Amino acid sequence: MGSILSGAEAASLVRALPGVDAVGLEARAAGLSTRSVKTTSKAWAIDLAISMIDLTTLEGADTPGKVRSLAAKALRPDGDAPSTAAVCVYPSMVAVAKEALAGSGVLVASVATGFPAGQVPLDVRLADTESAVRAGADEIDMVINRGAFLAGDLERVFHEIKAVKAAAGDARLKVILETGELATYDDVRRASWLAMYAGADFIKTSTGKVGVNATLPVTLLMMQAVRDYRALTGVQVGVKPAGGIRNTKDAIKYLVTVNETLGDDWLRNEWFRFGASSLLNDLLMQRQKLKTGHYSGPDYVTVD
Amino acid sequence: MSDRLRVKKTYKLYVGGKFPRSESGRSYPVASPDGTELANAALASRKDARDAVAAARNAQRPWAGQTAYLRGQILYRAAEMLEGRAGQFAEELADATGADPHEALGTVEQAIDRLVHYAGWTDKYTSVLGGANPVAGPYFNHTTPEPLGVVAVVAPQDDPLLGLIDAIAPAIATGNTVVVLASESKPLPALSLGEVLATSDLPGGVVNLLSGKTAEVAPHLASHADVNGLDLRGVADADLAASLEAAAAETLKVVRRPGKDGNALDLLRQWTEYKTVWHPAGMAAGAGGAY
Amino acid sequence: MFEYAPAPESVRPQIKEHYGLFIGGEFVDAEHVFKSINPSTEEVLFTVAEASEADVARAVAAARKAQETVWGPMSGTERGKYLFRIARLLQEKAREFAVAESMDNGKPIKETRDFDVPTAAQHFFYHAGWADKLAYAGLGADPKPLGVVGQVIPWNFPLLMLAWKIAPALACGNTVVLKPAETTPLTALMFAELCQEADLPPGVVNILTGAGTTGSALVDSAVDKVAFTGSTAVGRAIAKAVAGSKKKVTLELGGKAANIVFDDAPIDQAVEGIVNGIFFNQGHVCCAGSRLLVQESVAEEVLARLKERVSLLRVGDPLDKNTDVGAINSAEQLERITALTEAGRGEGAEVWQPACDLPENGFWFRPTVFTGVQQSMRIAQEEIFGPVLSVLTFRTPDEAIAKANNTPYGLSAGVWTEKGSKILWAAERLRAGVVWANTFNQFDAASPFGGLKESGYGREGGRQGLEAYLDV
Structure with a gap:
């Protein structure tokens, strides 16, 4: 869906957003973290979390072999465990992933736009996006221009997201805010709205490549933004925390937060994802524990 | 010269910055300890007490809202005015108490110095009594003393000037306004003090002075729902003090019982209440949150 | 689900x-x-x-x-x-x-x-x-x-x-x-x-x-x-x-604290503060934010979010780690809460409660929000000491302070706004021993408490x- 706003309008709306009280936000996130999820509800949550993972490899050392191994894991993580939502790779690996996952329903997501810094000219970022889509990417994970955002050039950020959205065509667009670089909750909220006004299908916290990645308060704040955006426009936008979510306990905290902030409408992998790599094995080990009654170990899940 | 008829002073109440007679139209004779008739003083009624409380209430917020520096300057100005009329007050005090004129002048000078002392407190007691509190969480937390509001004072019976200043000064220095029931038998210095205060830039209603019968007026002040504090140091009769305290309990007024003196800080604290304000202290995202 | x-x-x-x-x-x-x-x-x-x-x-x-x-x-x-x-x-x-x-x-x-x-x-x-x-x-x-x-x-x-x-x-x-x-x-x-x-x-x-x-x-x-x-x-x-x-x-x-939400408040945090203010400890709190004073221009939005949030409260077994609202302390207290709530209805305030199941035994009361409350109603004046919030609106900051202070009590108050000078302005005028700005119901051994x-x-x-x- 194209934005009906001009860049100036979007920028001015975003600047007028009310502030966020950091302590209150963190207190709410901490409160949600105290939820205790046991037995049947835990089993349900673990499978849901598995199905929401964008199983990710984003390394210079990525090879077709590595990506095929990851794709196999995404398809059949362990026994009767559900598939993950997608695998997430660099554009150069999209074709390999696409072939490995052909006909499976597991999607291929690709980071593009000069990931992770985005510090390349816009035409290069657009070409990057188009090439990923041509190679078969179902979803594009773009990074916003943090430099322009922090310099106050919100209109430029808005126009760039719109341009990438156009370049992505039918692929769903996840807009990475890189919240660790935006530094304040007020800016995270502004960036969330700016991305949504520009046509984001998902807003995503992080690249996983900076010091601070997804945190529960930041993700909660982004959830509040998509909730409010739908209330205002009728358009539903997804949320994807990425980086730093490594174990089942953390994943369940996020799901509890989705449950109590957004509700059922977002409790599906169409609207909520985890950008993660090591999380999957921890979920699988916990899954085994629930089935067998004893704790599992790393040798009982596959290294991919 | 000696044939000249002396112009005698009419001692009236001091309420809301004005000098009314009692609305009841009553007065009572005031004599010195040796029986010499001195003057007639207005005999305040419960309605005068009510008017005085209303005047004090109206004046309270603006008075508390003045800067501490300005409150200090006004108290200092009152000391200046009193200094200028020290002779008159010494005479009135000597008449009222039977003290010798030299001793009375010494007491007036003490009263002046006491006012100066409290003038210097106005911009200090909040930092002495209050402060920042190191709470175990991401909050700025700060405690500051605030005025109680309207304080009713039964002034000391036998120390009609210095004792009066000791009752009034700490209460108004901290932003309260007062309704004072002057010494029943020795009200004249208090009523004259009203003239000093009226010419000291002290806003009308900050200090209200009533003369009359303690047992008649004090119960109406003690039970008045719009009075926040009650100073009973001037109540000599223990039974009356107990009944006034019990009446004050109806609206949970802060009461200072008879017979207890204190240093200046103690008196300043008496008519203040602590307010503690909390505010979150935190801004940056990405600290990992509290989880 | x-x-x-x-x-x-x-x-x-x-x-x-x-x-x-x-x-x-x-x-x-x-x-x-x-x-x-x-x-x-x-x-x-x-x-x-x-x-x-x-x-x-x-x-x-x-x-x-x-x-x-x-x-x-x-x-x-x-x-x-x-x-x-x-x-x-x-x-x-x-x-x-x-x-x-x-x-x-x-x-x-x-x-x-x-x-x-x-x-x-x-x-x-x-x-x-x-x-x-x-x-x-x-x-x-x-x-x-x-x-x-x-x-x-x-x-x-x-x-x-x-x-x-x-x-x-x-x-x-x-x-x-x-x-x-x-x-x-x-x-x-x-x-x-x-x-x-x-x-x-x-x-x-x-x-x-x-x-x-x-x-x-x-x-x-x-x-x-x-x-x-x-x-x-x-x-x-x-x-x-x-x-x-x-x-x-x-x-x-006792207390009947006003929790004032200005139109420039951080709304999501304010809603949390309102909930924490009145539903913490079943509202059995002397300093509970039992009177919500919300600026008329944002009242609708705040109330909608508040109800959404209150619907998420889990009422029930106090020993369940996920329970947010437990039991009322006694039959006597339950009776008092019920009576005052009935008085609120009787005086024409509109009552709202989330749909939630209550246990059969024990003393329970659903989280309750009264809207359309007027200053003269008993539920705006009397301490209920239960999970019952009375919502009033105001138009200007002066009106908010006047309504907040219009009570014989003076224990606590809350104020929500992103504007620092407005917080200090309000905190100075609120007649309360404790003022929580952009937070509520915080306590600490190092912080004096009282009314x-x-x-x-x-x-x-x-x-x-x-x-x-x-x-x-």
Whole structure:
């Protein structure tokens, strides 16, 4: 869906957003973290979390072999465990992933736009996006221009997201805010709205490549933004925390937060994802524990 | 010269910055300890007490809202005015108490110095009594003393000037306004003090002075729902003090019982209440949150 | 649907079948006994002795002896070490105390575990440190204890109120006779056992269980000071009872706090603050934000979000770790809440409650939001002491302050705005002992707490709280 706003309008709306009280936000996130999820509800949550993972490899050392191994894991993580939502790779690996996952329903997501810094000219970022889509990417994970955002050039950020959205065509667009670089909750909220006004299908916290990645308060704040955006426009936008979510306990905290902030409408992998790599094995080990009654170990899940 | 008829002073109440007679139209004779008739003083009624409380209430917020520096300057100005009329007050005090004129002048000078002392407190007691509190969480937390509001004072019976200043000064220095029931038998210095205060830039209603019968007026002040504090140091009769305290309990007024003196800080604290304000202290995202 | 399975707390405290009075370091029996029930099930938890006037006299005598012979003469350093020891023991037994409190009071384990018990321990730790530093408290070079203190506490935070009372009293060199509330004596009695374990000298802490008559006997006894937390009606009676005596008194009474939300507030956090303000501890909180004053221009948005949020509150088994709102403490309190809520309906306010199932046994009340409330209605004036929020609107900042202050109470207030100067402006004008700006219901041992006007006098906590227990 194209934005009906001009860049100036979007920028001015975003600047007028009310502030966020950091302590209150963190207190709410901490409160949600105290939820205790046991037995049947835990089993349900673990499978849901598995199905929401964008199983990710984003390394210079990525090879077709590595990506095929990851794709196999995404398809059949362990026994009767559900598939993950997608695998997430660099554009150069999209074709390999696409072939490995052909006909499976597991999607291929690709980071593009000069990931992770985005510090390349816009035409290069657009070409990057188009090439990923041509190679078969179902979803594009773009990074916003943090430099322009922090310099106050919100209109430029808005126009760039719109341009990438156009370049992505039918692929769903996840807009990475890189919240660790935006530094304040007020800016995270502004960036969330700016991305949504520009046509984001998902807003995503992080690249996983900076010091601070997804945190529960930041993700909660982004959830509040998509909730409010739908209330205002009728358009539903997804949320994807990425980086730093490594174990089942953390994943369940996020799901509890989705449950109590957004509700059922977002409790599906169409609207909520985890950008993660090591999380999957921890979920699988916990899954085994629930089935067998004893704790599992790393040798009982596959290294991919 | 000696044939000249002396112009005698009419001692009236001091309420809301004005000098009314009692609305009841009553007065009572005031004599010195040796029986010499001195003057007639207005005999305040419960309605005068009510008017005085209303005047004090109206004046309270603006008075508390003045800067501490300005409150200090006004108290200092009152000391200046009193200094200028020290002779008159010494005479009135000597008449009222039977003290010798030299001793009375010494007491007036003490009263002046006491006012100066409290003038210097106005911009200090909040930092002495209050402060920042190191709470175990991401909050700025700060405690500051605030005025109680309207304080009713039964002034000391036998120390009609210095004792009066000791009752009034700490209460108004901290932003309260007062309704004072002057010494029943020795009200004249208090009523004259009203003239000093009226010419000291002290806003009308900050200090209200009533003369009359303690047992008649004090119960109406003690039970008045719009009075926040009650100073009973001037109540000599223990039974009356107990009944006034019990009446004050109806609206949970802060009461200072008879017979207890204190240093200046103690008196300043008496008519203040602590307010503690909390505010979150935190801004940056990405600290990992509290989880 | 993401349904949370039951998550019951597994620790169980050792609750005796019967508890006596704790006098002079020992448990002694009394003529009459009464039962303490679990308000979430109505099951009897244990029986407990009811202290008579004679028992009160004995306890005060034991406290007097301990004060004059042991505790008063003891150095501050040594007194402090006892209090540190108590703080540590409370931390060690935190979970047992938390579960016991939840069972006896009906409040959720989440709150007793994360708030009541840790904050109680903090109060002992904080005041322990004062015991040898009283000369630096700004209350004179050599402040003296008052002697024996009679303390009467309410049922809403049984252990925490005990800590607020006992810790500063002991730190200042006083000994105490404390009466816990009739419906929630358990943690006070467990605390008495803890005092034994800490080898606290006999008579320094005495715990007398009983009802109102025990309380008034304590007020009338030969104590030097009365400290009370509870209703304004009882506080008024105590102030009258001590009139003309030499007994010092501090009172922490009722409230009807306004929680003011301006149009420039951080709305999501304000909604959290509103919820925490009135539904924390089932609204059994004297400083609860029971009157929401919301600026008319954002009222609709705030109310919509508030209702959404309140719908998420989980009401039920207090020992389930996911329970947000537990049981009402007693049948009597439930009756009062119900009656005032009915009055609210009768006066034309619009009532809203989330759909939620309530357990069959026990005392329960759904979180309730009244809209269209006018200042003149009883639900805007009277303390309900339950999970019932009255929502009023205002147009201008001046009107907000005027409405907020338009009450005989003056305990607490809340203000929500992103504008710093407006916070300071409002905080200065609000007639309340505690003002929470962009937060609500925060408590700390280092922060003085207490009210103005008919909410009482005296402070608890912080340096200023020491005044209540020293002869200054």
